[in-house]
Amino acid sequence: MRQRKPAPHGRLSIASRFVEQQEPSNKHLGQDFAVQTDLLQSDSSENLKGFIKTRGCLTPDVPFVFWWSGDIYSLIEDEPSRHLFEFEGFNIGRMKRVDGGWRLLTRELAVYKDPKTHEILEHWKNPLTDELCEVVHVLNDPVNQEFLLRGPRGSFKAPIVRNGSDIFWHAEIFLKYPSPLKREMFPQGIQNDEYQSAELFQFYTKEEDLKRADCPYSPSQFSWVRIGQWLPFMKMGDRPGRLLYHCRGKRLERGYEDLSPQIRTFVERYHPQYMDAPTNYSTPNETSWTYFKKLLSRRGFPRADGTRAHESSNELLSSSATSTNSVKDNRKMFTLEELNEYDGSDPNKPIYISIRGIVFDVTKGRRHYRKGETYHSLVGREASRVFLTGDLNSVSKENMDLNNLTDKQRIDLEHWVEYFTQEYPQVGYLMNWQSPESGRRRERRRQEHNHP
Secondary structure, three states, X not given: OOOOOOOOOOEOOHHHHOOOOOOOOHHHOOOOOOOOHHHOOOOHHHHHHHHHHHHOOOOXXXXXXXXXXXXXXXXXXXXXXXXXXXXXXXXXXXXXXXOOEEEEEEEEEEEEEOOOOOOEOOEEEOOOOOOEEEOOOEEEOOOOEEEEOEEOOEEOOOOEEEEOOEEEEEEEEEEEEEOOOOOOOOOOOOOOOEEEEEEEEEEEEEHHHHHOXXXXXXXXXXXXXXXXXXXXXXXXXXXXXXXXXXXXXXXXXXXXXXXXHHHHHHHHHHOHHHHOOOOOOOOOOOOHHHHHHHHHHHHOEEOOOOOEEOOOHHHHHOOOOOOHHHOOOOOEEEOHHHHHOOOOOOOOOOOEEEEOOEEEEOHHHHHHHOOOOOOHHHOOOEOHHHHXXXXXXXXXXXXXXXXXXXXXXXXXXXXXXXXXXHHOOEEEEEOOOOOHHHHHHHHHHHHHHHOO
16 A cells, blocks of 8 residues: 655645555456457457456556546637637546446546636636636546446447557547526526537557556547537526537556646645545436536525525524524534534544534544544534644634635635535534625625615
């Protein structure tokens, strides 16, 4: 198992909480991974074996990473195309053997970057509308597929093109289905109640690599083109036009470690679960549209008057609730004193932590949070401030005042809530806690009252 460097004393290092990647098992060392390339177009079994060796790995449970980089342009009739974003991301996955084939378990993360400065964007001024938009990056988990030798549509056969010793696998995918995010939910950002796009993939590898008997994967490169709708965060409404994505990438020989420092820093600070591949197969898959819908559901759907409908439960409950009867989902309301009892000191009790007033059960991470461990000081309390500063020495006093956060800090805090929501169960809410949004609303009302 690889060992990770310990975190600097007194600073928060989320990377150390991560599941380490598995090394290939010795039981596969004698396996023949050679693909009979002369049978790729005629034999479904060899076709599937060659495809998995190119796109994944013939040794189950060994993580792999495919990285890509490219650009996104606007396509509007009678208007010049604009270079809107640089786009960089990766897909991290592993293969699982199932009866009659394979399952591909992956999650993928991608960021939108400024085409001139190459910086990861937090806010973006839309040149098509002049509106400032908060950028929502790609956080799709899971993105799983199943490849069966004999499936509902017949025998497996991934199309290929050969040119000498070069082999190209290609797929043209045309999607059209009811959008999970309807215009009535978010008219500012949804173009149509039906989602439609074209995805064009091409994976390239060498015949000699497929023929190798001693290696379970083939070094490969790929290209990807998409023509799709405006992204919800762009707030283009139902304006006509499309986005054109043009990307290229490859399998990274050392996996996650070969990603750029910029991407790794972003992942380890905000979304550390993307450092490793999923271990369990699940459905349905996440898309940018389903993720954005979840984000809006938590934050509240915008109203015309600037307020939000369906405010997140922690904001609704923070004002005056004093008992579990006031919680619609019957989750517990914790006082600060009650929360302190679940700080990992008692091995017979669960371990809880509050972030933005939401109480999570982090007992499954006990080895990191129990008494005597690095992150013990985070649990049994409201820890939002610590996650924003990264300073473990700042938890000696409870500080639940988040009214003076910068825009960047609010985004950072949202990322942490997303991470804990995905990793740990929610068990309740913290009483007498006020969110940054509700604090700003109270301050605006106070100012309006004092200055009519």
